[in-house]
Amino acid sequence: MLDHLASTVSDSDFNWQAADAAHHLHPFSDHKSLHQGRVRIITSAEGVYLTDDVGNRILDGMAGLWCVAIGYGRQELVDAAAAQMKTLPFYNTFFKTATRPVISLAERLTAMAPGDLNHAFFACSGSEAVDTALRMARTFWITKGQPSKRVIIGREFGYHGSTTLGAAAGGMVDMHRQGAALPDFAHVMPPYWYGYGGQMSPEEFGLFAARQVEDKIREIGAENVAAFIGEPIQGAGGVIIPPETYWPEIQRICRAHDILLIADEVICGFGRTGRMFGSETFGITPDLMTLAKGITSGYIPLSAVLVGDRVADVLINDTGEFYHGFTYSGHPVACAVALANLDILESEHLAARAEASGIKLRAKLIAALGDQPIIGEIRGTGLIGAIELTADRRTRRFFEKRGRVGALCRDHCFSNNLVMRAVRDTMVFSPPLTITDAEMDDLVDRATTAIMATQADIRSEIL
Numbered sequence: 122m123l124d125h126l127a128s129t130v131s132d133s134d135f136n137w138q139a140a141d142a143a144h145h146l147h148p149f150s151d152h153k154s155l156h157q158g159r160v161r162i163i164t165s166a167e168g169v170y171l172t173d174d175v176g177n178r179i180l181d182g183m184a185g186l187w188c189v190a191i192g193y194g195r196q197e198l199v200d201a202a203a204a205q206m207k208t209l210p211f212y213n214t215f216f217k218t219a220t221r222p223v224i225s226l227a228e229r230l231t232a233m234a235p236g237d238l239n240h241a242f243f244a245c246s247g248s249e250a251v252d253t254a255l256r257m258a259r260t261f262w263i264t265k266g267q268p269s270k271r272v273i274i275g276r277e278f279g280y281h282g283s284t285t286l287g288a289a290a291g292g293m294v295d296m297h298r299q300g301a302a303l304p305d306f307a308h309v310m311p312p313y314w315y316g317y318g319g320q321m322s323p324e325e326f327g328l329f330a331a332r333q334v335e336d337k338i339r340e341i342g343a344e345n346v347a348a349f350i351g352e353p354i355q356g357a358g359g360v361i362i363p364p365e366t367y368w369p370e371i372q373r374i375c376r377a378h379d380i381l382l383i384a385d386e387v388i389c390g391f392g393r394t395g396r397m398f399g400s401e402t403f404g405i406t407p408d409l410m411t412l413a414k415g416i417t418s419g420y421i422p423l424s425a426v427l428v429g430d431r432v433a434d435v436l437i438n439d440t441g442e443f444y445h446g447f448t449y450s451g452h453p454v455a456c457a458v459a460l461a462n463l464d465i466l467e468s469e470h471l472a473a474r475a476e477a478s479g480i481k482l483r484a485k486l487i488a489a490l491g492d493q494p495i496i497g498e499i500r501g502t503g504l505i506g507a508i509e510l511t512a513d514r515r516t517r518r519f520f521e522k523r524g525r526v527g528a529l530c531r532d533h534c535f536s537n538n539l540v541m542r543a544v545r546d547t548m549v550f551s552p553p554l555t556i557t558d559a560e561m562d563d564l565v566d567r568a569t570t571a572i573m574a575t576q577a578d579i580r581s582e583i584l
């Protein structure tokens with residue numbers, strides 16, 4: 122019935138729009154401006170394409186919200202969920218109980234993970250995983266008799282979710298302004314060479330940005346700092362890809378000052394950067410790692426914190442009860458879906474495929490757009506990337522009113538049935554890792570049309 126209603130533009134269509142406006146509060150949305158236009162209602166999806174309620178076929182250049190790694194419509198995950206729901210739809214993992222899917226997933230994730238991340242704690246969202254990791258870091262130092270080590274250092278434009286702890290650790294000032302600024306959080310410059318590198322080479326700038334962390338630790342006092350948290354590649358902040366020199370230096374600094382290193386791999390995990398984990402791509406072994414999004418390819422909510430031996434040993438042997446957890450921690454259906462998702466990621470070698478496809482996609486984008494005056498930089502690692510739109514490509518100058526050109530370009534993308542997100546004036550993309558060569562050509566064609574239209578808009582304004 123719903124499909125029938127949704128397939129025609131009629132009074133019933135108007136009702137979906139009206140009901141959405143009247144009753145549905147959207148996340149990260151300006152409601153007034155949202156409902157001045159039409160809300161796109163997505164009704165189905167297959168592979169890398171979405172279908173909306175008026176029959177548009179839309180190329181999903183964002184894999185949902187960075188999560189649908191294996192593409193839409195994979196029956197294996199549907200079957201895994203159905204089978205698990207039939208046998209045991211729910212049981213908790215509190216109070217001396219477990220289920221087989223959660224044990225299997227803990228074993229499998231820790232076997233895949235780099236370093237000594239040999240223990241897994243489960244939650245339902247990336248935000249909860251971050252919240253958990255931060256609670257663990259502080260509990261670790263409290264247990265060790267160093268309760269003053271509380272401060273969490275994050276970065277400008279960092280995104281660590283929407284719980285208050287996660288938002289405080291992140292560097293989104295708009296979130297801080299709405300009640301999410303907390304004491305004992307500090308922020309440093311991101312390794313954003315395009316924006317902040319000035320005359321430095323990317324390699325020099327990577328070291329420079331990392332040393333901001335060391336300066337911050339000295340300023341606060343290492344005896345007051347619990348952890349540094351960072352996304353290997355900052356996703357929501359504009360796909361900020363650090364120079365190669367950055368992460369090894371961060372790891373050195375954390376070790377030198379005895380600060381825990383938390384890699385927030387909610388986007389980078391599960392093949393996105395061309396290796397299974399972003400920490401492998403950048404050559405680090407964090408103490409704690411947060412995972413979500415690609416863990417189930419978004420088919421069902423699930424997240425995890427992987428915990429290294431040093432922290433786990435203290436939590437297991439010395440803390441006593443860790444007063445933290447969620448009703449759905451280790452939900453058996455979500456874990457069963459995650460296991461089926463990992464089967465596909467591994468059997469189809471999607472991490473390696475992401476690396477190869479990313480190289481092709483960037484080459485295609487550079488061939489199509491590289492010479493245009495509006496293009497400042499086309500960057501990427503694996504299948505996460507960004508196109509910087511610029512007012513002056515020679516000096517890497519930003520547009521005066523930040524975000525306006527990006528929003529314009531995003532709207533042109535949408536009109537061309539392509540989902541790309543704008544972060545300030547940076548267009549970001551992160552398609553399903555299964556994207557084919559022909560689909561990448563389609564993505565590049567649509568992106569080129571949108572960007573040329575944006576450039577034309579700017580020119581006509583100037584004239």
Ligand SMILES: *Cc1c(COP(=O)(O)O)cnc(C)c1O
Pocket residue numbers: 245246247248249251280281282283352356357385386387388413414
């Ligand atoms: C999306 C994201 C989160 C938050 O995940 P939710 O599932 O939305 O709570 C945390 N960290 C990073 C790096 C993310 O990209």
